[in-house]
Amino acid sequence: MTLQSQLEAYLTRIWETPARVTMIARIPGGASRETYRFDVEVGGETQGLILRRDPVGSLIDTERKLEFAAFRSFHGSGLPVPEGVALEEQGAELERPFFIMGRIDGGKAQSPFTVAPYGEHARAIGEQFYGHLGAIAAADPATLPIAQVADTPAPDACWKRELDYWEGVIDADEEHPQPIVRACIRRLRASPPPAARKLSVVHGDYRTGNFMHDGQGRIIALLDWEMAHIGDPLEDLGWAMEPLWCYGETDRVSGMLPREEAIAIWEAASGLTVDPAAFAWWELFASVKGQAIWTSSAKEFRAGGLKDPVLGLSGWYTARRQDVILADRLAALEALA
Amino acid sequence: MTPTVPELLLGNFVCLMDPPPPESSGDFLQSRIGVTGMISLLCAQEAERGIAARVWENGAIRDLLRRAAPTYGAAFAEAATGEDTDLSLAATDRANADLRRALIDLHIAVETARDAALDTEIRGLYVRMADARRLDLPPLPAG
Helix, strand or coil: CCHHHHHHHHHHHHHCCCEEEEEEEECCCCCCCEEEEEEEEECCEEEEEEEEECCCCCCCCCCHHHHHHHHHHHCCCCCCCCCEEEEECCCHHHCCCEEEEECCCCCECCCCCEECCCHHHHHHHHHHHHHHHHHHHHCCHHHCHHHHCCCCCCHHHHHHHHHHHHHHHHHHHCCCCCHHHHHHHHHHHHCCCCCCCCCEEECCCCCCCCEEECCCCCEEEECCCCCCEEECCHHHHHHHCCHHHCCCCCCCECCCECHHHHHHHHHHHHCCCCCHHHHHHHHHHHHHHHHHHHHHHHHHHHHCCCCCHHHHHHHHHHHHHHHHHHHHHHHHCCCCC | CCCCHHHHHHHHHHHHHCCCCHHHCCHHHHHHHHHHHHHHHHHHHHHHHHHHHHHHHHHHHHHHHHHHHHHHCHHHHHHCCCCCCCCCHHHHHHHHHHHHHHHHHHHHHHHHCCCHHHHHHHHHHHHHHHHHCCCCCCCEECC
């Protein structure tokens, strides 16, 4: 069966009416899941949808029910988040776990590896980008659907849970010794951050490239919630400002705004203030998390028979860039007392 | 480091030889071909600089281990024995893996001893190691 006929069989069954799928096409990016756009005709009406299906190999090992719950948590909240339509954890007619979400047309996602990705609209996009992230941080996760599927850590346990997880990923997937990231992990453990001032939904991969904009300075969709969880909102802010996501730029974070402006926008939208010492911890953590992801990519590239060049590039070129960032961050830390 | 240049180039070949299903042509296929091109370009850099980077890094780690051995133990001098006579990427990587493990052990010992001077030196070495392995992606215009 083709993917098109599998989708038609699935949608016809769950909607109990004949569904005809057309215009199905795989979308580049979204390396943690296979992502397809398609149209479905039901009862004479056509709807645009997105399919996110688990791949055979992936950069990251994530729970699709968390991503689906994140879409449900923020769709209709005033943030540009697509609607979650259907979730199948066992795969059903499509053989691998997947979910379907609404499609937002008319936009593009920019690669973080391009120069000045937002051109003349960088400031306008930056204001929305950090404003939207602040709004996510401001939401009370206990009132949202994601609380039904995500663990809620104690505020003083957020950092340890994340660091334990990502160090475990490196332990499991490392195929060549990495002294730089190991030294950073030891530094993080030696100087833990203060407890989270507030528990928030953490998008987990909020960065340049993981949203769509309309080319005129407006963000129209916040995407790629596959690493969503509940934790310290500074985690997302640190990941968004990770230098990896602003190619060749030193005076603007995310290729959008000066760092202090971005923080001020986030603070205004979230109602929170950024503790510099705590944020320094989360910024170093972001670089460690990145290296863990690239370490997994390298392993998956090999395990998958070398067939996915995105995994190969991530596990090699991106890992090297991440090492440069980690080494610079580590060198800038205070000397041992 | 992983993956290796032969693996990456073999991966490019496999990726381009595999006929994609109909729904994976178009933009997706175009993007894939672009990534294979980037990998080929960066593999050329690795072929040109990779051996020199590894030989330099291995030498720098051996030197550090030897100098630290009187204070931190003869095992570090033992780990620093040998030299890079087989100048292939694979052989220098094998030696590098052993040296990096010893460097990690040394750094832990240095941190435990609160040896600020050697800790700072090791962190400086990390900067130079990362820089020596750096791959330079040419500026890509925004689409």
